Amino acid sequence: MxxxxxxxxxxxxxxxxxxxxxxxxLSLKANAELMRDxxxxxxxxxxxxxxxxxxxxxxxxxxxxxxxxxxGGTTLGVLTLCSLAGYAFARLEFPFRRTLxxxxxxxxxxxxxxxxxxxxxxxxxxxLHNSYPGLILPGLVGPFGVFFMTQYFKAIPKExxxxxxxxxxxxxxxxxxxxxxxxxxxxxxxxVFTFLASWNSYWWPLISATRSEMFTLTVGLASAQMNYxxxxxxxxxxxxxxxxxxxxxxVYIIFQKQIVRAMAGASVR
Amino acid sequence: MIxxxxxxxxxxxxxxxxxxxxxxEIDVQRFFGExxxxxxxxxxxxxxxxxxxxxxxxxxxxxxRNRDLKVDVNVVAWPGYAQLAAQIAAGDPxxxxxxxxxxMSDYASRGLLEPMEAILAQAGIRPEKFTAAAxxxxxxxxxxxxxxxxxxxxxxxxxxxxxxxxxxxxxxxxVLPSSAEELLAHARKFKQATGKPYLIQSQVNDPATHVRNxxxxxLAQDAVMFPDQDHIRLxxxxxxxxxxxxxxxxxxxxxxxxxxxxxxxxxxxxxxxxVFPTGTWMIGAFEQDAQTPGRPLxxxxxxxxxxxxxxxxxxxxxxHAWVMPxxxxxxxxxxxxxxxxxxxxxxxxxxxRTGHLPAFEAVVNSAAFKALPHRQDxxxxxxxxxxxxxxxxxxxxxxxxxxxxxxxxVSGQKPVDRALADAExxxxxxxSYMP
Amino acid sequence: xxxxxxRAQLEGLAFVxxxxxxxxxxxxxxxxxxxxxxFHRADLFGARTxxxxxxxxxLIGDPVFHQALINTFKLTILIVPxxxxxxxxxxxxxxxxxxxxxxxxxxxxxxxxxxVTIVTLIWRFILTPDAGLVAEVxxxxxxxxxxxxxxxxxxxxxxxxxTVWWSLGLPMMxxxxxxxxxxxxxxxxAALDRAGRWTTFWRxxxxxxxxxxxxxxxxxxxxxxxxxxQAQLLTAGGPSGASRPVVLLIYEMSFxxxxxGYATAAAEVLFMLVLTVTLIQYMTASRRWEG
Numbered sequence: 001m002x003x004x005x006x007x008x009x010x011x012x013x014x015x016x017x018x019x020x021x022x023x024x025x026l027s028l029k030a031n032a033e034l035m036r037d038x039x040x041x042x043x044x045x046x047x048x049x050x051x052x053x054x055x056x057x058x059x060x061x062x063x064x065x066x067x068x069x070x071x072g073g074t075t076l077g078v079l080t081l082c083s084l085a086g087y088a089f090a091r092l093e094f095p096f097r098r099t100l101x102x103x104x105x106x107x108x109x110x111x112x113x114x115x116x117x118x119x120x121x122x123x124x125x126x127x128l129h130n131s132y133p134g135l136i137l138p139g140l141v142g143p144f145g146v147f148f149m150t151q152y153f154k155a156i157p158k159e160x161x162x163x164x165x166x167x168x169x170x171x172x173x174x175x176x177x178x179x180x181x182x183x184x185x186x187x188x189x190x191x192v193f194t195f196l197a198s199w200n201s202y203w204w205p206l207i208s209a210t211r212s213e214m215f216t217l218t219v220g221l222a223s224a225q226m227n228y229x230x231x232x233x234x235x236x237x238x239x240x241x242x243x244x245x246x247x248x249x250x251v252y253i254i255f256q257k258q259i260v261r262a263m264a265g266a267s268v269r
Numbered sequence: 270m271i272x273x274x275x276x277x278x279x280x281x282x283x284x285x286x287x288x289x290x291x292x293x294e295i296d297v298q299r300f301f302g303e304x305x306x307x308x309x310x311x312x313x314x315x316x317x318x319x320x321x322x323x324x325x326x327x328x329x330x331x332x333x334r335n336r337d338l339k340v341d342v343n344v345v346a347w348p349g350y351a352q353l354a355a356q357i358a359a360g361d362p363x364x365x366x367x368x369x370x371x372x373m374s375d376y377a378s379r380g381l382l383e384p385m386e387a388i389l390a391q392a393g394i395r396p397e398k399f400t401a402a403a404x405x406x407x408x409x410x411x412x413x414x415x416x417x418x419x420x421x422x423x424x425x426x427x428x429x430x431x432x433x434x435x436x437x438x439x440x441x442x443x444v445l446p447s448s449a450e451e452l453l454a455h456a457r458k459f460k461q462a463t464g465k466p467y468l469i470q471s472q473v474n475d476p477a478t479h480v481r482n483x484x485x486x487x488l489a490q491d492a493v494m495f496p497d498q499d500h501i502r503l504x505x506x507x508x509x510x511x512x513x514x515x516x517x518x519x520x521x522x523x524x525x526x527x528x529x530x531x532x533x534x535x536x537x538x539x540x541x542x543x544v545f546p547t548g549t550w551m552i553g554a555f556e557q558d559a560q561t562p563g564r565p566l567x568x569x570x571x572x573x574x575x576x577x578x579x580x581x582x583x584x585x586x587x588x589h590a591w592v593m594p595x596x597x598x599x600x601x602x603x604x605x606x607x608x609x610x611x612x613x614x615x616x617x618x619x620x621x622r623t624g625h626l627p628a629f630e631a632v633v634n635s636a637a638f639k640a641l642p643h644r645q646d647x648x649x650x651x652x653x654x655x656x657x658x659x660x661x662x663x664x665x666x667x668x669x670x671x672x673x674x675x676x677x678x679v680s681g682q683k684p685v686d687r688a689l690a691d692a693e694x695x696x697x698x699x700x701s702y703m704p
Numbered sequence: 705x706x707x708x709x710x711r712a713q714l715e716g717l718a719f720v721x722x723x724x725x726x727x728x729x730x731x732x733x734x735x736x737x738x739x740x741x742x743f744h745r746a747d748l749f750g751a752r753t754x755x756x757x758x759x760x761x762x763l764i765g766d767p768v769f770h771q772a773l774i775n776t777f778k779l780t781i782l783i784v785p786x787x788x789x790x791x792x793x794x795x796x797x798x799x800x801x802x803x804x805x806x807x808x809x810x811x812x813x814x815x816x817x818x819x820v821t822i823v824t825l826i827w828r829f830i831l832t833p834d835a836g837l838v839a840e841v842x843x844x845x846x847x848x849x850x851x852x853x854x855x856x857x858x859x860x861x862x863x864x865x866x867t868v869w870w871s872l873g874l875p876m877m878x879x880x881x882x883x884x885x886x887x888x889x890x891x892x893x894a895a896l897d898r899a900g901r902w903t904t905f906w907r908x909x910x911x912x913x914x915x916x917x918x919x920x921x922x923x924x925x926x927x928x929x930x931x932x933x934q935a936q937l938l939t940a941g942g943p944s945g946a947s948r949p950v951v952l953l954i955y956e957m958s959f960x961x962x963x964x965g966y967a968t969a970a971a972e973v974l975f976m977l978v979l980t981v982t983l984i985q986y987m988t989a990s991r992r993w994e995g
Contacts, residue, residue, distance in 0.1 A: 005797050012794070013811055016869070018837075019826045020814060035554070036538055036564075039840070056306035085723040094716025100724065107731055108923070109978035111930045113954045114971030117358075117748070117964060118734035118741070124359030141727045144923070171715050193874065200819040202933070207355040210298075212343050218819055222346035223303050234531075241822035248817040253810065351959045354748050375962070379749060473832075473854040474940045527833045527851040666961045677944040682856060695768070699961060702745065702762070 027051070027238035034234040050239035059212055063220035068247075069132055070205075070216055071198040074139035078194045079187050081140060086149025087175050091161065101150070107143035112203065120207055130214045135205055139198050145190050152186040153179065188255045199248055217244050293601040294339040295609070298353070298363035299324065303344040314619045319553070323619055331612045338605050350665075353594075357381055362594035365606055368415065370406030370588045370656055371664040377409040378662055383593040384412040392607040394614050402654035403628035406588045409659040415590030416610050418617065419625035422586030422654050423481040423575060424647055426537065426545040426555055430569035435462040435543070445576035449514045452578060456523035459543050468524035469542035471533035472680070476672020479515065482546065483675055484585035485575050486511040488655050498660040499700045501667070503693040504686070510579070512689065515679045526680070540565030546575065549647070552624035556642050572643045574650050586654035588628065626651045663699060670695045735975070742969035747962040759969035769970060771945050772953040775860060776974075779949055780928040782864035783871075788920055791872055792913070795879030809880070816873030820933035827866040828853070828938060856946035859939045863947055866934055871927075875920045882916030883909070918989045922982050929978045950974050 026034065028046040054060060088094065089101050119138060120129075128134035156179060164174045205216045215223065221240045302321035309325075311317065312333050317326040328342050343363065345352050350372065356362045368376070376382045389396065396404060396413055403417035427443045435458055437444045446452040456467035471478050487494055492507035518524045525533065525542055537545040538558050545551075552572060559570035575584055591613060593606065614629065618637055621627045626647065632638050639645050657664055671692050678688035742760070745753045763769050794812055798805045815823070830837045831852040839849035852862040886909065894904045932951040935941055941948030941956075950970065957967035 009794070009797050009808055012790075013808055016811055016815065016872075019830060019869070022829075022837075023822070023826055036535060036558075053306050059303070059305065081723040081726070085720045088716045088719030092713075092716035092719065094713045094720075097716065100720060104724070104727065106979065107727065108926050109975055109982060110731060110735055111951055111954070111971060111974055111978070113930075113932065113951050113958070114738055114968065114975055115731060115734035117355075117958060117968075118737035119730065120355050121358060122730075122734060122737075124361075129359060129361070137726065138730055141723075141731045143727075146723060175719075189877075196817060200817075202819065202821070206346065207352055210343065210345070210352050210356055211341075212303075218821070219346065220303075222821070223344045237825065238822075241818065241825070244819065245817045245822070249814060252813060252817065354959065354962070358748050358750070379747070379751075381749065473851075474938075474942060476940075476942075527849075527854050529828070529832060529853065532832055663961055666956070669956070669960070673942060673944050676942065680854075680943065682944060699963075702963060702966065703747075 023238050023241060026235055027242050029235045031233050031235045050236045051243070053236060054239055054243055059215070059220060062213060063215050063217045066132075066135075066209075066214060066220075067199060067217040070135045070139075071195050073132065073136040074198040075191050075194045077136060077140045078142070078145045079191055082145035082149045082190065083180060083183065083187070084175075085146045086151075087153050087179065089146065089150040090153035091158075091179075092171075104143045104146050107141070108147075116203060116207070119204075123208065129208050130211050134208050135214070135216065138204050139194070139201070142194075142197075145194065148190055149183070149186060152183055156182055192252060192255050195251060196248055199244075290339055292337055292339040293599075293605045294341065295365065295602055295605050296341050296343065296363040297328070297365045297609070298343045298345055298349065299367040300345055300347050300349045301367070302347075314616060317619075318622075320550075320623050323623060327613065327616055327619065330616075331609060334612075335605075335608060338608070340605075340609065357594055362596055364596070364598065364602065365591055365593055365609065367418075368590055368592045370415070370417065370590050373407065373414050373590060373592060374409055374657075374659055374664060375662050376592070376594070377412070377414045378660070381595055382414045383595050384414060385416065385593060386413050388593070388603060388607050388610065389413065389416065391603070392611040392614070394610065398629050398631060400626070400628060400630050400633060400651040402586050402626070402651050402656075403588060405659075406586070406656050407590050415592040416614065417628040418589045418591060418613065419620060419623075419628055420586050420588045420651055420654050421549045421625050422584050422650055423485060423546050424549060424552075424650070425573050425575060426547060426551060427571045427573065428537070428540055428543055428566060428569055429571050430565070431459070431463050431465065431540065431543050435459040437543075443571050443573065445573060447577060449510070449578050452514070452576075453517060453521075453523070456518060457521070460523055463543070465542050466523055466525045467543045468518060469528070469533050469537050469545040470524050470526075471528055471530040471547070472524075472526055472676065473529040473532075475530050476669055476676065478546075478672075479675035479679060480668045480672045481585055482515060482575075483508075483511055483671070484657070485583055486579060488585055489577060489583040490580040495658055495661050498662065499697075499703075501693055501696040501700070503671075503689045503696075507579075508689055509685055512675060512678050512685045514578075515675070516681065516685060519679050520681065538564070538566055540569075549624045549626060549650075552643060552647075553622075571646070573646055574653070582649070582653050584650050584654045586650065586656055588656075589625075626654075662703070666699060667696050670699070738968040739972055741965055742972055744965045745963075746965040746968075748958070748964055749962075752965075755965070759966045760973075762966060763969055763973060768945060768948075769950075769953065772948050772950045775945075775947060776929055776931070776949045776951075778860050779864060779867075779931055780925060782861060783867050783928045783931075784921060784924045786864075787868050787871060787875060787924055788917065790868065791875035791920070792879050792917070794872070794876050795883055796909070798876075799880055799883045809876070812876055813873040815870050818870070820870075821937065823866065823870045824934055824937035827862075827869075831862050853939055854943055856943050859943070859947035863931075863934050863938060866938060867928070867931065870934075871924070875924065878916055878920055879913065882913045886912040914989070914993070918986070922985055925985065926978050926982050929974070929981065 022041060025041040027050055028048070029041050030047055030049060033040045089097065123129055123134055128137070160178060161174060164178050169177070200218060202218050205219045206222070209215055209219060212220070212223070221244060301324050304321040304325055308317060308322050308329070310329065311326050312330045314323065314326045314330055317323045328340065332338075332340055348369070349367075353362065353366060373382065386396070394416065399407075399417055400420065402420040406420065407413055407415040407417045425445065429438060429443055432438050432443045437455060437459065446455050459465070459467040487507060490507045492505060494501055494503070496502055519526060525536060528536060533545060533547070534551070536542060538555065555566065555570055555572070558564045558566040559568060561567060574582070591610065598606075617627055617629050618632045618635065621632060621638055621644070622641065627633050627638060633648055633651050661667070674683070674688040674692035674695070677683040678685045683691070743754060743756060745755050745758070798809050833839050833849035833851045833853070836849075838852070842849055850858065852858045890908050890912070891904065894908050899907065930951050931949050932955065935947055935949050935952045936955065939947045941952050951974070954967050954970050954974070957963045957970060
């Protein structure tokens with residue numbers, strides 16, 4: 001890379017990093033000091049008090065566990081459903097294939113706010129509020145995953161299928177033993193993005209999980225704020241942000257290689 | 270982390286296998302934040318600080334004294350109405366909920382709340398003992414729909430050091446204007462003497478600021494804003510007068526501009542302006558600075574009700590209340606709720622340490638309340654304070670619309686007449702389309 | 705595609721059935737239920753009066769809705785092209801196997817892990833004219849602070865900048881992936897032709913990325929037309945609705961005003977709009993490639 005490009009990236013990185021660094025600094029400051037002057041974040045003394053308060057929060061472990069279960073469940077569900085559907089849309093011939101695929105893509109245009117209330121009433125009739133299935137199911141129907149997996153399956157050479165079928169493998173064995181392992185990088189990518197979206201989702205858990213023992217981390221941390229937390233608890237708020245984001249950042253760092261490799265295979269041909 | 274998860278899992282399954290709890294159970298849902306970390310086990314109410322600390326300790330205290338009851342407290346993210354609406358729509362509301370008195374009009378008129386005269390009687394609470402403002406706040410169309418818990422409203426928080434500098438102190442007390450002209454005169458004098466704006470106002474992302482000022486002075490002039498439940502009237506000389514004053518203050522830069530609420534708070538405690546008109550809830554934080562040597566507000570803070578500029582002394586107020594969404598309840602549950610209400614009413618004084626005004630006349634007159642800082646100065650608001658008429662529905666959205674249009678007028682984006690006309694049209698349209 | 709007869713056809717349906725079933729029940733049914741509600745005056749709690757097209761008629765004459773539509777378009781136009789350009793440049797610069805490139809990829813991705821609550825909190829403190837970072841910098845060079853969050857001409861750009869900062873991760877990753885797909889041989893051929901760097905970029909790289917580009921643009925357009933959280937938390941749609949996008953209006957209509965019928969009507973209009981815009985993008989692009 002040329003010097004100019006490095007300088008450009010460097011400036012971009014600084015713009016990118018400054019707010020993040022600042023968040024970290026704020027989270028290490030006493031709340032009272034910040035109320036007088038948010039600029040105080042740039043100078044000592046720093047303290048871990050905010051993080052201590054978070055860890056002492058009686059329900060925090062429960063909320064963390066809920067978030068892990070919900071995000072993990074959503075991710076597993078999306079990967080399963082989208083791999084199955086993506087495989088069929090890409091490589092099988094069946095009635096209404098094109099129509100059904102278009103029907104799925106239609107979903108990309110549906111705003112969450114347009115369906116959230118009828119959805120809420122449906123889940124009430126099914127008795128699913130304040131339950132893990134109630135929190136997981138709405139996350140499973142996003143069309144992006146189907147689209148993404150379809151593209152990836154299309155990219156795998158057709159000859160593989162024919163060879164396997166000649167060996168007498170069933171359609172499912174072919175899918176399970178031959179093709180699925182090839183899509184692992186795509187699974188990692190879709191998995192990370194699904195996990196991320198689920199981890200940060202706010203509106204659905206807010207109105208579906210109304211009992212504190214079912215709160216996810218985002219909703220739980222929001223309930224801990226008072227109405228004017230911005231002024232009286234800025235440091236605490238930022239500590240919460242750091243605390244809630246760390247798990248995903250770790251997941252990303254672990255899967256970084258797979259993600260880029262995956263997209264190379266998948267992206268859209 | 271995995272070990273922690275496993276432990277939590279084990280705890281969960283243990284809880285699931287525990288012997289069945291046969292105690293009477295009630296579900297309470299509240300805002301005011303979650304602070305189990307600090308107050309999780311504390312039952313010493315007098316030691317608790319802040320809204321969250323006090324309310325948490327109160328519930329701990331109630332549980333300790335009523336071991337035959339199972340009280341589940343659910344803390345929701347502020348202000349919790351989206352969740353409550355969803356819960357009611359799903360047919361599963363809690364037994365007792367915190368609600369703003371202004372919001373109660375909507376839920377009561379839609380038949381979603383229980384009238385509470387009977388259960389208050391069962392709890393031995395007599396509505397005649399409420400303060401005037403609290404009684405007005407929980408009465409909707411002649412019925413009482415809640416146990417009022419406080420009155421909250423706008424006050425003039427004052428930096429007396431800067432007032433001194435501007436020659437606006439007399440006998441150790443701040444001098445407030447008694448007419449619009451005098452307000453402008455004071456503000457100009459203040460600015461000349463200190464170089465700082467007379468008013469600090471949170472005008473960004475905060476429609477409540479202008480609405481608080483506007484409603485207060487409309488009430489003071491006895492202007493009829495809501496002739497009936499379906500109409501607002503804003504194209505009046507009374508309204509124009511108030512908005513033009515606010516606009517003038519902005520235009521001459523006698524008020525701070527471009528500040529949102531956190532910025533305005535920081536600006537006031539750093540001594541960058543004379544008066545910060547904001548709510549009762551800030552008294553505690555400001556008083557703390559007023560007692561900290563070295564701070565700009567040190568020994569230089571006073572707080573008073575809004576001054577009378579036109580008509581009579583008035584203040585637009587709201588308040589918090591405990592309400593009961595309509596649902597099936599057993600007589601045992603009713604009795605349990607009555608006991609909880611009684612306990613809350615008995616501890617109304619503890620709640621007023623948050624800065625909010627008491628809901629009971631007896632607390633206003635108590636020595637303990639008067640001994641709290643500044644409370645004698647602001648107590649009149651418990652009498653003069655007034656909410657919108659109980660029949661006005663959608664007070665929150667109306668505040669949003671009125672605040673938005675007033676904001677445009679005050680900042681000079683729109684002529685005053687047009688902003689008032691637009692606000693009137695938009696609110697009337699909102700009210701005309703009720704299902 | 706010729707393998708199998710009737711059985712294979714049924715198998716195909718069996719593979720897509722689990723997703724389609726859930727999709728139909730959880731997403732399409734509520735959408736249709738919403739269409740039905742939009743023909744009623746309805747509140748959140750089951751009150752329903754049939755009014756035909758009244759809600760749609762109201763939308764046509766509602767200046768607040770018009771303003772929200774215009775704001776939504778402005779936001780989309782201010783966000784999608786810069787976001788696409790910036791992430792493309794980043795991908796080109798960071799498409800390397802070095803450690804530093806991996807570090808920078810991680811850095812530019814990292815904002816995507818934050819939830820909208822935190823993103824807006826951070827940007828409030830950057831943009832607020834009173835004590836924000838930008839204001840401090842301007843003050844240091846002796847300039848007046850800029851009221852990003854209260855000047856009606858600046859709130860939409862402020863929201864756009866915040867959103868671009870927050871959304872770099874996914875498009876950058878998609879472009880990186882697209883770049884890795886381009887076969888080495890094409891570049892070698894270009895090198896043999898003594899093509900310059902710009903020529904290579906315009907003749908080889910960009911055309912090979914056109915499908916990725918279309919995907920990024922369509923996904924981002926659909927996402928930004930539905931922008932919500934940033935506006936709600938950073939400016940509350942103000943001042944005077946100058947930064948209120950359609951989804952924020954829908955949210956206010958349903959949860960604050962309880963006008964469920966009117967809100968769903970607005971939501972259906974938005975749905976049709978997103979659909980139309982993305983379809984037009986798709987068709988324009990495909991026609992150009994085929995022509």
